Amino acid sequence: MLVATLLISSFIIFSAMYLAPGNPIAVLSGGRSLPPESIRVLEERFHLNEPFFTQYWLWLKAALHGDFGISIAQRQNVSSLITARVWTTAALVLYASIIILVIGIAIGLIAGLKPGLLDTSSLVATSVSAAIPSFVAAIVLILVFSVKLGWFPTIGTGEGFAGTVHHLTLPAFALAISSLAIVARVTRSSVRDELGREHVQTAVSRGIPYPQLVRRHVLRNAAIPITTIAGITIASLIALAAVVERAFSLNGLGAYLVSASNSKDFAVVQGISLVLVTAFVVVNLIVDILYAVLDPRVSLGSRAT
Amino acid sequence: MSADAVATAAAPAKRRGWWALLRSTGPAGIASAIVIVVATFMAVFGSALASEDPYVGRLSLSFLGSGGGNLLGFDAQGRDVMSRLLVGARSSMLGPLAVVAICMSVGTVFAVTSAWKRGTYDAVVSSGMDVLFAFPGILLAILAATVFGAGLPAAALALAVAYTPYVARVLRGAALRERSQVYVDALSVQGASSFSICMKHLIPNMAPLIVAQATILFGYAMVDLAAISFLGLGVQPPNPDWGVMVSENQSGVVQGYPMPALAAGLCIVVVVVAFNVLGERLYERSQAERR
Numbered sequence: 397m398l399v400a401t402l403l404i405s406s407f408i409i410f411s412a413m414y415l416a417p418g419n420p421i422a423v424l425s426g427g428r429s430l431p432p433e434s435i436r437v438l439e440e441r442f443h444l445n446e447p448f449f450t451q452y453w454l455w456l457k458a459a460l461h462g463d464f465g466i467s468i469a470q471r472q473n474v475s476s477l478i479t480a481r482v483w484t485t486a487a488l489v490l491y492a493s494i495i496i497l498v499i500g501i502a503i504g505l506i507a508g509l510k511p512g513l514l515d516t517s518s519l520v521a522t523s524v525s526a527a528i529p530s531f532v533a534a535i536v537l538i539l540v541f542s543v544k545l546g547w548f549p550t551i552g553t554g555e556g557f558a559g560t561v562h563h564l565t566l567p568a569f570a571l572a573i574s575s576l577a578i579v580a581r582v583t584r585s586s587v588r589d590e591l592g593r594e595h596v597q598t599a600v601s602r603g604i605p606y607p608q609l610v611r612r613h614v615l616r617n618a619a620i621p622i623t624t625i626a627g628i629t630i631a632s633l634i635a636l637a638a639v640v641e642r643a644f645s646l647n648g649l650g651a652y653l654v655s656a657s658n659s660k661d662f663a664v665v666q667g668i669s670l671v672l673v674t675a676f677v678v679v680n681l682i683v684d685i686l687y688a689v690l691d692p693r694v695s696l697g698s699r700a701t
Numbered sequence: 702m703s704a705d706a707v708a709t710a711a712a713p714a715k716r717r718g719w720w721a722l723l724r725s726t727g728p729a730g731i732a733s734a735i736v737i738v739v740a741t742f743m744a745v746f747g748s749a750l751a752s753e754d755p756y757v758g759r760l761s762l763s764f765l766g767s768g769g770g771n772l773l774g775f776d777a778q779g780r781d782v783m784s785r786l787l788v789g790a791r792s793s794m795l796g797p798l799a800v801v802a803i804c805m806s807v808g809t810v811f812a813v814t815s816a817w818k819r820g821t822y823d824a825v826v827s828s829g830m831d832v833l834f835a836f837p838g839i840l841l842a843i844l845a846a847t848v849f850g851a852g853l854p855a856a857a858l859a860l861a862v863a864y865t866p867y868v869a870r871v872l873r874g875a876a877l878r879e880r881s882q883v884y885v886d887a888l889s890v891q892g893a894s895s896f897s898i899c900m901k902h903l904i905p906n907m908a909p910l911i912v913a914q915a916t917i918l919f920g921y922a923m924v925d926l927a928a929i930s931f932l933g934l935g936v937q938p939p940n941p942d943w944g945v946m947v948s949e950n951q952s953g954v955v956q957g958y959p960m961p962a963l964a965a966g967l968c969i970v971v972v973v974v975a976f977n978v979l980g981e982r983l984y985e986r987s988q989a990e991r992r
Contacts, residue, residue, distance in 0.1 A: 412848050535947060
């Protein structure tokens with residue numbers, strides 16, 4: 397299933413760029429007219445005269461070896477252009493995921509276990525923050541923490557681990573804020589559901605201490621819906637990172653994809669799209685594996701629906 | 702009970718009108734509906750209400766604060782922010798409407814037909830949807846902008862394609878439950894065609910869930926479309942659009958004039974909160990009605 401999905405996705409990505417208007421030779425030459433020999437050399441080099449499926453096959457085979465062709469705009473290997481930027485995006489998504497998991501689940505747990513004022517206010521706060529688009533969060537964070545307080549820089553990625561963390565804090569929060577709210581809400585409602593279940597009531601009547609009750613009887617069961625929603629939201633960050641990278645002028649994959657799309661640099665668009673789709677599918681696979689770890693009834697061959 | 706009685710009992714039992722449905726969503730639901738009505742009003746009459754030309758600015762007024770008749774001041778290019786917000790409501794609301802209309806109708810057709818036919822057709826549709834799941838909406842929109850050129854139509858179409866699998870998956874489950882009801886068998890024994898059972902009974906009975914889904918997705922579509930416009934791949938400047946307005950006034954935030962960008966961002970957040978809250982309430986209602 398995983399391989400089939402990736403194969404079909406790669407086909408969609410390739411054929412989309414193939415169908416895109418514009419003559420590859422004209423793009424390569426920058427609009428200048430070329431002597432016939434040069435055109436022949438270029439056609440040979442980029443396999444432009446081969447049938448569609450042969451071109452796709454050659455591209456896929458090269459892509460599997462980590463070769464995504466040459467960027468027309470930058471005259472460089474797409475792979476090295478991608479490697480230069482992939483860590484910014486990966487660090488950003490990882491940082492945001494940690495924020496989502498730690499803060500989102502903490503808010504959800506507190507709200508779920510302690511009904512009352514705290515719960516109501518967290519419900520209101522999460523329904524508002526779930527609706528905040530990442531780029532709006534970005535300008536508010538820049539306004540408050542960079543312009544007014546001066547705690548964090550507005551652009552750039554920084555040097556070394558501490559510098560990176562310092563520079564990526566605002567972008568990561570901007571990326572995390574709406575997903576965090578969604579994870580908090582699902583955590584709250586699944587904790588609430590479990591607390592009302594019979595097996596928990598039985599455990600209460602058996603006099604099991606509260607911390608142990610929460611850990612062993614509530615959290616273990618609530619972990620499954622929490623994993624589902626955390627997986628979905630974290631996977632969606634991979635594409636959403638483009639917006640935050642743009643807002644904070646970070647040199648990441650997503651921002652590069654957008655500028656490559658503007659300059660019709662097809663090899664770059666294909667390469668980055670394939671990398672992002674692969675990352676997306678791999679995160680979903682990890683979630684499926686986690687299901688099997690969390691719930692012994694789920695075996696990996698069958699789909700958990 | 703005769704087959705007739707079963708059919709009439711199960712079919713149009715709930716035609717209580719929109720007002721009753723809305724009242725059942727509580728004060729938060731009604732407040733959200735009011736926000737949505739106001740936003741729709743802005744989308745329809747915004748250009749008539751705008752006091753200034755939203756396209757022409759005077760650079761001497763750039764980032765000038767509020768004053769006189771200009772409640773929200775002027776943007777980076779000296780254009781009246783309030784007028785641009787009013788005129789921009791149209792593309793900001795029409796875009797998500799198009800996304801929701803397309804993905805809901807295509808998703809419903811796939812859901813109902815695959816629940817009805819089952820077998821190979823269902824399996825093929827389901828695995829096709831699984832592959833589409835691998836494409837996040839924003840990525841699909843960037844690909845569409847590369848192929849068809851940047852603009853609202855390509856972005857809206859791409860998002861509709863990306864949302865369809867979610868719609869189809871949720872509605873397929875509902876359609877399967879509905880299909881196993883006795884009234885469906887009763888109708889088909891009476892000789893009603895599959896098409897008329899689906900159109901006259903199955904889909905109307907799924908309507909509460911469909912409306913709830915559409916409302917929730919409208920909010921998501923608004924956020925995603927605004928993000929795509931912010932990236933420069935959706936609505937094109939100088940056209941006013943709330944996402945475009947955040948992007949073109951971002952420089953003002955660092956320069957100490959955050960008002961134009963914040964005002965546009967706030968419009969998005971308020972409308973999206975309204976759609977989310979109303980959608981959730983409607984969803985809870987539709988689930989409660991099933992039990």
